[in-house]
Amino acid sequence: MTYENTTRYDKNAVWALTLVFSRTVQRKRFLLRRLFLLVVGGIALTGGLVLLMVFSALDTGSRVICAAGLIVGVAALGEGVFLRRIMAWSTRRSLWKQGDSMERRFIFSAEGFQGSQPGMETRFAYETVKGVWETEGYFVLQMDTGHGMVVDKTGFTQGTADGFRQFLAERTGKPAEWLD
Amino acid sequence: MEFEICLDNTIEDLAAFWYGFVRKKAGKPLSLSDDPPKWARRVGCFFCWFFVVMGAVSIANSLIQGRRMYMEEAGILWNLFLTTPLGGILEMAFGIWGLWVLEQAPASYLLRPPYPRWVRNAWKKYQAGGPLYRCHFGEDGVWVYDSKSDHRYDYEFIEALWEDADRFYLVLSNRGGSHILNKARFTTGDPADLPAFWQAHTGKTVGEVTPDRRRGK
Numbered sequence A: 001m002t003y004e005n006t007t008r009y010d011k012n013a014v015w016a017l018t019l020v021f022s023r024t025v026q027r028k029r030f031l032l033r034r035l036f037l038l039v040v041g042g043i044a045l046t047g048g049l050v051l052l053m054v055f056s057a058l059d060t061g062s063r064v065i066c067a068a069g070l071i072v073g074v075a076a077l078g079e080g081v082f083l084r085r086i087m088a089w090s091t092r093r094s095l096w097k098q099g100d101s102m103e104r105r106f107i108f109s110a111e112g113f114q115g116s117q118p119g120m121e122t123r124f125a126y127e128t129v130k131g132v133w134e135t136e137g138y139f140v141l142q143m144d145t146g147h148g149m150v151v152d153k154t155g156f157t158q159g160t161a162d163g164f165r166q167f168l169a170e171r172t173g174k175p176a177e178w179l180d
Numbered sequence B: 001m002e003f004e005i006c007l008d009n010t011i012e013d014l015a016a017f018w019y020g021f022v023r024k025k026a027g028k029p030l031s032l033s034d035d036p037p038k039w040a041r042r043v044g045c046f047f048c049w050f051f052v053v054m055g056a057v058s059i060a061n062s063l064i065q066g067r068r069m070y071m072e073e074a075g076i077l078w079n080l081f082l083t084t085p086l087g088g089i090l091e092m093a094f095g096i097w098g099l100w101v102l103e104q105a106p107a108s109y110l111l112r113p114p115y116p117r118w119v120r121n122a123w124k125k126y127q128a129g130g131p132l133y134r135c136h137f138g139e140d141g142v143w144v145y146d147s148k149s150d151h152r153y154d155y156e157f158i159e160a161l162w163e164d165a166d167r168f169y170l171v172l173s174n175r176g177g178s179h180i181l182n183k184a185r186f187t188t189g190d191p192a193d194l195p196a197f198w199q200a201h202t203g204k205t206v207g208e209v210t211p212d213r214r215r216g217k
Helices: A011-023 A028-051 A058-082 A083-097 A161-171 B010-023 B038-069 B076-083 B087-105 B117-128 B192-202
Strands: A003-008 A102-109 A115-116 A120-124 A131-134 A139-144 A145-152 A156-158 B003-006 B134-140 B143-145 B151-153 B159-162 B167-171 B178-182 B184-190
Touching: A003 A145, A003 A161, A011 A028, A011 A083, A011 A139, A011 A145, A028 A058, A028 A083, A058 A083, A102 A145, A102 A161, A131 A156, A131 A161, A139 A161, B003 B192, B010 B117, B010 B167, B010 B178, B038 B087, B076 B087, B134 B178, B134 B192, B159 B192
Parallel strands: none
Antiparallel strands: A003 A102, A003 A156, A102 A115, A115 A120, A120 B151, A131 A139, A139 A145, B003 B134, B003 B184, B134 B143, B143 B151, B159 B167, B167 B178
16 A cells, blocks of 8 residues: 655644654754743843833933843743744744755655655655654654654545555554544 | 765865865864974973972972961961962962873874864764765655755755865755765765756755855855
8 A cells, every 4th residue: 555645844833843753853952942941031031021110210221131031031031932843943944945846745655755855755764754743634653853754644646544544553553642 | 877976974074164165264174183393392392391390399399498487468378379289289280280281192182273163063963963875866856864854845945066176065955954875975976966966956066166266145
């Protein structure tokens, strides 16, 4: 049985990839980064607000520090709160800047699978798949700690998403884990 | 015609890539010799012996003078070093360690790194990333085989091929990175024929890596 799929790396696909990685293999790094941003943002914003309360009594240097604290605080807190969305946006932007076609064609056969885009193709053995996750609209295959593939459930031109789930579990030995 | 190159890179290959492509400052490449210059070794030895001798003097002094060296205004830590042999022991240990480093590791990074930091980091990543097996130039494109996957690139999507005396540098599209093709590791085909093959398939000439070329130019 062969499964063929075309997946557009649009906003939703990259979001699924980011969601899976930030909740699984990169979870620790993601949480540490978020914690750092929230703590730094919280301290800077609190300091800025305290200085703002006595703004009229401050000299020029302290006013600059107050403004800087508020700006840094809001920026760091904002990044901490929306970190996952920013990461997804940044991934997509970097693909776009690299001239990526933003579309992948996958062929999964019994021996292995390949992903292709204009000008290049890559073939993998199923043993190289480290993990398989499933979201509402996508399958995500983890190849290593920083590299994954997204397969759109609605993008199958041969086979179905349900059959593919079963097929992938048999070939990789890793049943897809569901992530909301 | 086909070419196949073993991609068993060494740190010297990465260093050559750094000098040719990554380093922003142009000019004559630095020596890759592992031996530090003699003056650096002498200076290192002098300071190591200085610590050894001063450590011994400090130990003797603390034993002879003892609590008479106690200073009220100094903190507990300083007085610990002044009135006991602890400071002298640490000084001596540091000096002996330095002499050992000079003796055991003449190419010690303490004196002068034998390779630039970028090269050392790239070498670590290269070793951790799993082996690259080989690169194959054929009629259907360029194949790169590694331990995890096989990649094929169409010629029209490959950015450039550069050459210096010992190596070719295959620069893939922006996202594919680069590969170093050592001329001594061609297992199929003659390196001298690759530029003509490249030009026939891409219409581009092979660039020459010169000491004054800079990244992006």
